[in-house]
Amino acid sequence: xxxxxxxxxxxxxxxxxxxxxxxxxxxxxxxxxxxxxxxxxxxxxxxxxxxxxxxxxxxxxxxxxxxxxxxxxxxxxxxxxxxxxxxxxxxxxxxxxxxxxxxxxxxxxxxxxxxxxxxxxxxxxxxxxxxxxxxxxxxxxxxxxxxxxxxxxxxxxxxxxxxxxxxxxxxxxxxxxxxxxxxxxxxxxxxxxxxxxxxxxxxxxxxxxxxxxxxxxxxxxxxxxxxxxxxxxxxxxxxxxxxxxxxxxxxxxxxxxxxxxxxxxxxxxxxxxxxxxxxxxxxxxxxxxxxxxxxxxxxxxxxxxxxxxxxx
Numbered sequence: 001x002x003x004x005x006x007x008x009x010x011x012x013x014x015x016x017x018x019x020x021x022x023x024x025x026x027x028x029x030x031x032x033x034x035x036x037x038x039x040x041x042x043x044x045x046x047x048x049x050x051x052x053x054x055x056x057x058x059x060x061x062x063x064x065x066x067x068x069x070x071x072x073x074x075x076x077x078x079x080x081x082x083x084x085x086x087x088x089x090x091x092x093x094x095x096x097x098x099x100x101x102x103x104x105x106x107x108x109x110x111x112x113x114x115x116x117x118x119x120x121x122x123x124x125x126x127x128x129x130x131x132x133x134x135x136x137x138x139x140x141x142x143x144x145x146x147x148x149x150x151x152x153x154x155x156x157x158x159x160x161x162x163x164x165x166x167x168x169x170x171x172x173x174x175x176x177x178x179x180x181x182x183x184x185x186x187x188x189x190x191x192x193x194x195x196x197x198x199x200x201x202x203x204x205x206x207x208x209x210x211x212x213x214x215x216x217x218x219x220x221x222x223x224x225x226x227x228x229x230x231x232x233x234x235x236x237x238x239x240x241x242x243x244x245x246x247x248x249x250x251x252x253x254x255x256x257x258x259x260x261x262x263x264x265x266x267x268x269x270x271x272x273x274x275x276x277x278x279x280x281x282x283x284x285x286x287x288x289x290x291x292x293x294x295x296x297x298x299x300x301x302x303x304x305x306x307x308x309x310x311x312x
Contacts, residue, residue: 002312003302004044006064011051011073017289019049022295029054038063047071047298058084069301073294074281075099075155076231077311078204093297093312097154097288099281101163104158106280107229110253111147111163111197113274114225115140120271140250141168148195150188150212151202151230152178159199171195188212192219197227204231208227214239216245225251229280232258245272255280 002024007016009029019025026045031037042063044225048070051055056070058081069091070080077094085092113119121136128135147163149156153173160170160182171183178184185191188211192198198220203206212226212235226249228235237258244267245247251272257263260278267273279285295301297307 003046003189004041004046005047005298006038006041006048007049008049008054008056008236008274009050010045010180010285011049012291014288015073015294018291018295019298023047023298025049035063042066047302049073049294049298053079056080056085058088061085061088061090064210064282069093069298069307070104071294071297073147073290076204078231078233082311089306091301093307093309094295094311095117095266095290095293096309098293099286100155100158102283102286103229106255106276107155107159107199107201107227108162108166110227110229110255110276111142111166111199111225114227114253115142115145116249117195119274128272145169145196146171147192147197148172148185148191149182149199149201150191151200152180152182155229156199156201159201163199168197176269187203188216189219192216192224195220195224197225198229200226200228200234202230202234204233210234210236212236212240214243217243220249222248223250225249225253230256232256234262244273247272 004024006026006028007019026037026041041044042065044066045068048056048067050070050072054266056079061067061084065092070085072080072094075094075096077092077237080092082092117139124136143168146169149160149170149172152174163170169189171185171194173185173188186192217239241264245253253274255276256278259301267275293309297309
């Protein structure tokens with residue numbers, strides 16, 4: 001008999017196909033009556049496969065009293081109430097490491113595009129302006145600039161290594177110092193003050209909500225750039241928009257937003273912002289690896305074996 005699980009939201013196609021093949025899956029996002037759906041599955045559901053921005057909170061856990069594991073597709077677990085899970089002795093897993101390189105590549109693409117204005121220069125060419133208006137205006141080099149990495153975890157370190165190959169200098173801030181050669185700054189404001197590019201890589205959640213605020217943007221200054229591949233919630237989005245509009249910072253590269261997929265239309269009018277639709281890990285290879293790890297955690301737990309990537 002297949003194990004009964006709940007899937008919270010529409011997710012990666014290949015991963016969903018495997019889940020549907022291997023498990024008896026209930027699709028929570030399709031339930032017309034959420035309460036009735038959960039009540040019907042409650043006696044046998046031991047696992048949740050979690051995708052996207054849906055919440056896995058205490059009430060959902062209580063509605064599934066046999067729940068033992070929440071397997072998340074992705075590294076960030078800010079949509080899962082970890083304290084509620086701990087209280088109920090529910091294991092939470094995520095998919096670290098398999099997406100480090102892909103996200104770091106995208107982060108550097110945002111740096112390149114923000115400083116070199118590559119999308120804007122291509123639009124200039126496609127608009128036919130080159131013959132009539134002359135060469136596209138000069139932009140900014142990466143070499144010799146300082147990147148401040150706000151959150152030097154595994155992805156942050158991968159970004160730092162790439163930035164160094166472009167001739168950039170690295171410094172960082174974490175909640176605690178790491179055994180690395182990069183200079184350490186005591187807080188986000190000091191890091192921004194010492195950086196030309198502030199790279200945001202911190203996890204989402206209540207502790208980091210709007211950590212990058214007006215004070216941080218003031219410290220970054222009119223020649224500084226903000227790049228965010230973390231979570232939209234970690235940046236004060238209205239403040240960032242205002243600072244970009246008023247040229248109080250030089251520019252931004254953003255892969256994440258506060259209310260995805262709804263992005264404030266004012267961002268679209270900016271010529272000093274490069275905007276990606278949350279695609280940092282969006283390659284065929286990486287998404288497959290993420291799904292494989294999510295599923296393997298489910299398989300192992302339901303077979304009575306230790307999971308591979310338990311969230312602390």
